Amino acid sequence: MDPHLLRTFVAVVDQGSFSVAASTLGYTQSAVSQHIAALESDLGAPLLTRRPVAPTAAGARLMEHARPLLLRLDAARADLARLNQAPQQGISLACTPLSHPALLAAPLPGDRPSLRVLGRDEALRAVTSGEVDLALVDGAAAPSDPLALADLGPLTTVRVAEESLAVVLPAQHPLAGRPSVRLADLSEAHWIDAPDTGVPLPRLRVAAGTDGFRARTTYEGTDVLTLGALVRAGHGLTVLPDSTARRLHGVTVTAVSAPHIVHRVEMVHGRLPRGAARELVERIGAGEGGPGQVTSPASAPR
Amino acid sequence: MDPHLLRTFVAVVDQGSFSVAASTLGYTQSAVSQHIAALESDLGAPLLTRRPVAPTAAGARLMEHARPLLLRLDAARADLARLNQAPQQGISLACTPLSHPALLAAPLPGDRPSLRVLGRDEALRAVTSGEVDLALVDGAAAPSDPLALADLGPLTTVRVAEESLAVVLPAQHPLAGRPSVRLADLSEAHWIDAPDTGVPLPRLRVAAGTDGFRARTTYEGTDVLTLGALVRAGHGLTVLPDSTARRLHGVTVTAVSAPHIVHRVEMVHGRLPRGAARELVERIGAGEGGPGQVTSPASAPR
DNA sequence: GAGGCTGCATCAGCAGTACTGATGCAGCCT
DNA sequence: AGGCTGCATCAGTACTGCTGATGCAGCCTC
DSSP, rough: OOOHHHHHHHHHHHOOHHHHHHHTTTTHHHHHHHHHHHHHHHHHHHHHHHHHHHOHHHHHHHHHHHHHHHHHHHHHHHHHHHHHOOOOOOOOEEGGGGHHHHTTSOOOOSOEEEEOOOOOHHHHHHHTSSSSSEEEEEEEEESSSSOOOOOOOOOOOEEEEEEEEEEEEEETTGGGSSSSSEGGHHHHHEEEOTTTOOOOOOHHHHHHTSSSOOOEEEOOOOOHHHHHHHHHHHSOOOEEHHHHHHOOOSSEEEEEEEEEEEEEEEEESSSSOOOOHHHHHHHHHHHHHHSOOEEOGGOOOO | OHHHHHHHHHHHHHTHHHHHHHHHOOOOOHHHHHHHHHHHHHHOOEEETTTEEOOHHHHHHHHHHHHHHHHHHHEEEEEEEHHHHHHOOOEEEEEEEGGGHHHTSOOOOOSSOOEOOOHHHHHHHHHHHHHSSSEEEEEOOOOOSOOOOOOOOOOEEEEEEEEEEEEEETOOOOGGSSEEEGGGGTTTTTTOOOOTTTHHHHHHHHTTTTSOOOEEEEEEOOHHHHHHHHHTTTBBBBEEEEEHTOSSSSSEEEEEEEEOEEEEEEESSSSOHHOOOOOOOOHHHHHOOOOOOOOOOGGGOO
């Protein structure tokens, strides 16, 4: 299970073709074919069906392992590479679209702060590789559960803010008059899947314990106003943190009565950052106080 | 950063010697030397000091990445290998020493159940590799925080039981008369570090936010009665879940008033297990109900 | 249904890798 | 100072992993 072989395997599955994967990886088609053959003989089972090229059951299972493994490997490389470079000056931050209210409540310390808005995974990758000093990520979870963040290396997570979730409905929706709704009652509704902006639908499925929440529309942007406009235009429902939802116009915002899930913002950073970043970490962390801090599994004291 | 190179690097750091690592790995000393040289030139920094052989700062950093990476790689291999084999019959379980009360409250389902008592890390490794169908692990954490478990692959974690922690003191200890103590007041006391039996001291340090809790005695066994005898004999203090502590004789058990940390048992298993294991998962999980379930970061729906 | 075409499998050949075993050399102990 | 332990280095070799060419199976076209 050489990482090179895994990387080719992932590329082949992603592209659905040996030859296309070969050209994106800079190999010949022959090499890719040999890589896959090597993996299959190593693991003792076919991983891909050919014509069409698609993962078998074993291949799908391997994919679940391969992608996080390769991510971790890259994160480790980047982390080590950063050790050799001189630390740069300004503070640099990343945040997911719905997490910035927690960040921008107070001025950013240091000179020339830089802020990037990224998706959850990209934000995590950026903080792991050291491209940014810290990141704020948001997500939905049960009140006492952590956000399930990909484990890319030794990170520290601090709970920053938490608020309730609300369903955003078009004003004329049948349920718009209700003071609150149960999420399960909406599982068969038309939903907008906005994985980078709001709460990803798979997360709702886990929380509500159903197979519903099928996406009718997919929105790939990171702009909440556009998402609100989509709801207003009747393209589907979505779920947003309460305060954000209430800033949208022309839509109805309804509380979720069950299950009890909340929207939470967590700060993620590597070891103790230096300088201005450290100041910010301490200020944000102070809002929580007490034992809200969780070091990541990888390096946590047991 | 070939895994082979990482593996030899880890071996060299563990053994503190190139030649010893070589023989345990089945290489020549020459090969090990070349492996380390290759890693160092790849990462552009020395990783080890020679004479004595010890990791440099960069090497220590690499170790933090290497070991979890290799663990995950092995876990992935084992998971895939298991797919090829016919599922075996009996149910097989692992639990950490302090987690069995939650497990043995009711009879185990299936014929020929097998139970193994392991350390936290070994139990996780066993469930990831499929050697056991599910594992119960225990640990200390803030009430709303999860146990920080190493991320070895796609696992599901369910909170099973939670109770308060108690300090176990010799009967004649000055603080033995108090109804409760603050953990911070005991940070300078003599402690017994019993990482496999009780609550590891580093965990207490994180919870209490101090640098104290230095071990005077280390106990490597998994037997709680022996740990109790150590306390009784005055070798130091320890922390145990309340109900377990109260079963010890000749010691004083005192509640912890601050910080608020609890002892929690979590059930960990891979995908949905089949047969008797499934029955057990559902029964244990039912005790919790609601959204106590957390799929692991690696494969969690976002 | 025959032919062409697309795309993965296979093969031969070559270049570079990854070992081994021998030797060199630096630090430490006596 | 001399010996010894243990990592570095070097030469040699087996083998791995790539390329380019060819083979062959399935699908589309007509």
